[in-house]
Amino acid sequence: MxxxxxxxxxxxxxxxxxxxxxxxxxxxxxxxxxxxxxxxxxxxxxxxxxxxxxxxVATPAPKPKPAPAPAAPSKPLxxxxxxxxxxxxxxxxxxxxxxxxxxxxxxxxxxxxxxxxxxxxxxxxxxxxxxxxxxxxxxxxxxxxxxxVGEKFRWARLRNGNLGDGLLTRAGYREKLYRNQPFQPQEWSRLQERILREAENQGYPFAMVRLDSAQLRGADIEGHVLLERGPLIVFDSLQIVGNSTIRKRFLTKYLQLYPGQPFSQQRVSEAARRLRQLPYLQLKAEPEIRFARGRARVYLLLEDRTANQFDAIVGVLPNPTPGIGQKRVQLTGDVTIALRNIKGGGKGLGLQWRKTDANSQQLDAQYAHPTFFGTPLELGGTFNLYRQSDPVNAFQTLRPRVQLTYPTARAGRISFFTEWRSSRLLADTNFAKLTVLPDNIDTHFTSYGLEYTWTTLDDPYFPRSGVLASGQGSVGSKIISRNPELNETLYQDLPLRTTQVSAGTRLERYSRIGRGGVLVTRLRGEALFNQRLFLNDLFRVGGLSTLRGFNELNFYASQYVVGTAEYRQFTSSDAYLFAFIDQGYLRRDILTDNSTNSPTGLGAGLSFRTGAGQFQFVYALGRDNQQKLALNAGKIHFGITSRF
Incomplete structure (x- = not known):
């Protein structure tokens, strides 16, 4: 008692x-x-x-004997x-x-x-x-x-002492949860932690929480939540430790850690996550905070990473339909130049040229300007030019795009964009003889959309663990233009203005297996919805970046999904052997063709660092409705990626 x-x-x-x-x-x-x-x-x-x-088991000590040598004690069991x-x-x-x-x-x-x-x-x-x-x-x-066992204690009432109602609400406090409810120590501890977290994010990292005016009536507990805030702490400045050439002014705007603002532990944690999203910086340790005279100074241990890129990839592909004077083997090319963190300000510029086959070329350009007008927003733009000079289906497509991106603290990026797509037919003397519309047509398409990307990859170049997820959707108005070289009667039953919707997603997961092994699983897909689609409206699929074992941009699809399973065996930090299988499902939905296809690609390759850069070699075989799995139809891709 x-x-x-x-x-x-x-x-x-x-x-x-x-x-x-x-x-x-x-x-x-x-x-x-x-x-x-x-x-x-x-x-x-x-x-x-x-x-x-x-x-x-204790063993009693042996009795002494007159003999000069005492008997050895028995061994415990x-x-x-x-x-x-x-x-x-x-x-x-x-x-x-x-x-x-x-x-x-x-x-x-x-x-x-x-x-x-x-x-x-x-x-x-x-x-x-x-x-x-x-x-x-x-x-x-x-x-x-x-x-x-005793009595079951409970809250008679837990009142607000000196905390603002807004702070208590954000901390998850509800008075009904603490009135005539069981007193659970873990829940009381969680409430204290939430209150402290809110206080330290408002400039009071040395706050204390206690239960004031506590009264115990039998098994009923009553009291007030009291917060002792302590001194107000504000941010002082950023200090960069290491050999990084990044500008402090850019980091201050990008991380939103301005001098004079109330200290926030949440912003410091978000700063570490945002820094890991930058491919040209490497955060060597967690940010360190030093408090002195009411100010908090944040120290960042950073090192520059070689992120500028130059790629030159050459493809050797068999020509399935060689014409007069053409060779049975055709060469393709892919040249990429990417400059990141220009002059230490985080700006990026990229340019890519691709020759997918003897009759097709593609040009891509992009620009990124972070901390636009001193905000955490990033202004970017892309430009795409695709030209196909096939004698039967010749057209040219332009796709400029402007987007505004906000890098969130939870390892994600959300973007709002607008895109203009213009496609026109190249001159053909046979247009006047046509009695039906061709597979390609002149169109103008303006869309507005949203894109989100989330990543937890441990390395942007050679990931071994983590997840990458992205998705986008857009909607806009598609306008079909009359081609003066085509008979106007061909457009009579064709809706010239329609609504078009597009969606896309990409999911990747990297999992460690054993010593140096990594399993990569990937799912990628896009879909296009419209009342009347033409061939030059569709997505292009195939090649090294989407479906290996086939020619670059070999397939036209209105909807497609490609799943990949790839095993990589690392022999060093930047060298590995790999084997893969790609399985796709393609659907083409146009007036002259409504079909499906299930292509499969499989192969192997290697990647390792040389004095000139990262060398990659890939050999792949493909099988679909028109192509059988055969060694003489294999695709070889090799190239060098140089970072500086």
Whole structure:
């Protein structure tokens, strides 16, 4: 009885004086959750059971003999005897204990003590704060425990002391959750942590939370939540440690850590995540904060990463339909130049030229300007030119795009964009003879859309673990233009203005397997929806970047999905062997062709670093409705990626 009165007295004292410091430390008031010390067995019993508890059988010392050399003591024997746990409690508490799954047969005495302690902690976590193991009786292989459960404590009322209503609301406080509700120490601790987190994000990293004016009426607890904010702390400046040439002014705007603003631990954590998204910087350690005279100075250990890129890839492909004077083998090319972090300001410029076959060429350009007008927004633009000079289907498509991107702190980027797409037919003397519309047509398409990218990759160039997910959708108005060289009667039953919707997604996952092994799984797909689609409206699929084992941009599709499974075996940090399989599903939905295809590509390759850059070699085979899996139809791609 006296022991429980002492426990109640300590409970009141802790509720009055318990405090939690900032930085999400555990409140001293939570010490009331700890159970009383388990009563050890009496000395006489403990002496007899000590050898058993330690797992050894004691051997009496040998009697002295007159011989000069005493007899050697016998070697202790190791035994392991199970213990039977018997709980003795009041009759009214027995139904309650049936909800708790505890073992009654345990391997040794230490396991018994742990099981009893776990049971007491579980009871206290369920609002039985005075639960305790009052007495343990040890008799041979049986341990009898006198367990006291006690009353179930509850909140009579938890009131707001000096906290603003907005802060309490953001911390998840609702008065009804703390009125006539069970007192659960873990929930009270979580509320304290949430309040402290809100305080340290508003400039008070040294705040403390405590329960003030606590009153205990029987098993009902009442009090006020009181916050002692401490001194107001503001950001001082950024300090870059390391050999990075990045501009401090750019980082201040990009990370939104302006001098004079109230300190926020959340912004510091977000800064680390945002820095890991930049391919031209490497964060060597977590940001360090030093407080002095009401100011917080943030230190960043950064190193520049070689991110500028020059690629030159050459493809050797068989020509399926060689014409007069043409060779059976055709060469394709892909040249890419990418400049990142221009003059330390984070700006990027890229240019790519691709020759997909003898009659097709493609040009891509892009520009990125971060911290636009001093905001965390990034202004970017892309331009795409595709020209096909096929004698049968000759056309040219232009696709300029402008987008505004916000890099979120949760390792993601959200973009709003507008895109203009203009496609026109190249002059053909046979147009006047046509009696139906050709597969390609003159169109203008203006769309507005949203794109989101989220990544947790551990390395932007050679990832071994993490996830990359992106998706985009757009909607716009498509206008068909009349070609003056075509008969106007061909356009009579054709809707010239329609709504067009497009969507796309890309999912990648990198998983470590064994020593140096990485499994890459990828899913990529796009879809286009319109009342009347033409060939030059469709997506182009095939080649090294989408579906290996086929010619570059070999397929036209209105909807497609490509799944990839690839195993990489790294031999060093930037060298690996790989084998892959690509499985696609393509659908073409135009007036002259409504078909599906399920191409499969498989192959192997290697990638390693040389003095000139990263060399890659890929050999792939493909199979679809028109092409069988054959070695003489294999595709070879090789090239060098140089970063500087």
């Amino acid at each position: 006296y022991a429980r009165l002492v426990v109640l007295w300590l409970l009141l004292g802790l509720l009055y004086g318990g405090m939690s410091s900032a930085r999400a430390q555990t409140s001293p008031a939570l010490n009331l959750n700890l159970p009383p010390r388990l009563t050890p067995p009496p000395d006489s019993i403990r002496k007899r059971l000590a050898p058993l508890d330690s797992g050894k 190791s035994v392991r005897r199970p213990r039977i746990l018997v709980l003795q409690t009041e009759t009214a508490d027995r139904p309650l204990l049936r909800r708790y799954h505890f073992k009654t047969s345990l391997p040794d005495s230490l396991a018994v003590l742990r099981e009893v302690r776990a049971l007491v902690l579980s009871l206290q976590g369920e609002s039985y704060l005075t639960a305790s193991a009052d007495e343990l009786r040890w008799h041979r292989d049986t341990v009898r425990v006198q367990l006291y």
